[in-house]
Amino acid sequence: MTRFAGQVAFITGGAMGFGRAFAEALGREGAAVVLADLDEAVAQETAAALRAEGIDALAVTCDVADESQVEAAIATTVAEHGGIDILINNAGLHLTKYNQPFSVLDRADVRALFDVNVMGVVNCTVAAAAAMKERGGGRVVNIASMASNGSTSPYGVSKLAVRGLTIAFAHELAASGIRCNAISPGLIRTANAIADLPQELVDSIVHGKQLIPRLGEIDDIVTMMLYLCSDDSSFITGETFRVSGGMPLSI
Ligand SMILES: NC(=O)c1ccc[n+]([C@@H]2O[C@H](COP(=O)([O-])OP(=O)(O)OC[C@H]3O[C@@H](n4cnc5c(N)ncnc54)[C@H](O)[C@@H]3O)[C@@H](O)[C@H]2O)c1
Known part of the structure; x- marks a missing residue:
């Protein structure tokens, strides 16, 4: 399929994990993909592989935490490709240390977490939306987390803010033809996420908290991302979709 032929996708954290898979999937369907990442070496390697x-x-x-760097990256994308149609706000800090109580985590770490996970979404969405408006519309997909559901950890709160921003930007950008949705992944097999967790914890989540007892795969998230970027979801904005094998279900 070439559903995204002629379109340009800006993917934050595109060097590895979800971001790389998102870039590959959108690229295979015809989009020009821009991998915006802090890690220059890995991003270059990934772009060359793609x-x-x-x-x-x-x-x-x-x-993504730096407004002027984001504006420069968006300007480079527009200069190179003539515009932006799709923004995937995927870059995020997710180490287990960010699950400690606010009173334990250093204030500098809390600030860094919110700068990347929350302000990163604001910086990229505002800058990319200005370019999308020039094309008459676009789509934004934010990567939240199941940790935002009832979580009191700094990480969970940062991802709850991502869901709030999804609603705010859906309102703010609707008149410009831009849809904004989010995905809340559960526990998904990416190298960094799994490496950071003890096996007993992984087992207790997969077998104790999910209705579908298997580890999530990157493709489970890619499928939802492609849906939210495509015209198949043209009547959907402001929503967060859980992809978690049925982790704690609540209304
Ligand atoms: N893997 C999971 O199980 C899971 C579950 C829920 C949510 N998530 C979320 O999905 C997103 C991606 O997760 P992943 O597992 O692919 O992560 P990852 O660690 O494999 O990759 C993250 C990428 O983001 C980049 N990055 C980090 N900080 C950045 C910054 N300030 N500016 C630009 N790039 C930056 C890194 O260099 C890296 O390439 C994150 O937002 C994470 O919170 C992951």
Whole structure:
């Protein structure tokens, strides 16, 4: 399928994990993909690997927490490709240390977490939306987390803010033809997420908290991301979709 032929996708945290998979999936369906990542070396490597697959991929170095770096990365994308149609706000800090109580985590860590996970979404959405408006519309997909459901940890609160921003930007950008939705992944097999967790904890989540007792795979999230970027979801904005094997279900 080439559902995204002629479109340009800006993917934060595109060097590895979900971001790389999102870039690959959108690229395989015809989009030009821009990998905006803090890690220049890995982003360049990933972009080269995608180009070897025939995907139009570009790496740009950018800290999403830094407004001026984000604006420069968006400007580079527009100069290179003529505009932006899709923004995936995926870059995020998720180490287990961010699950400690606020009273235990250093205030500097709390600030860094909110700068990346929350302000990163604000910086990228505002800058990318300005470019999308020039094209008459676009789509934003934010990566939240199941940790936002009833969580009191700094990480969970940062991801609850991502869901709030999804609603706020859906309102703010609707008149410009821009839809904004989010995905709350459960526990998904990405190298960094799994490496950071003890096996007993992984087992207790998969077998104790999910209705579908298997570890989530990146493709489970990619499928939802493609749906939210495509016209199949043209009547949907402001929503967060859980993809978690039925983790704690609540209304
Ligand atoms: N893997 C999971 O199980 C899971 C579950 C729920 C939510 N998430 C969320 O999904 C997103 C991606 O997770 P992942 O497992 O693929 O992570 P990852 O650690 O594998 O990759 C994250 C990427 O983001 C980049 N990055 C980090 N800080 C950045 C910054 N300030 N500016 C630009 N780039 C930056 C990193 O260099 C890296 O390439 C995160 O927002 C995470 O919170 C992951």
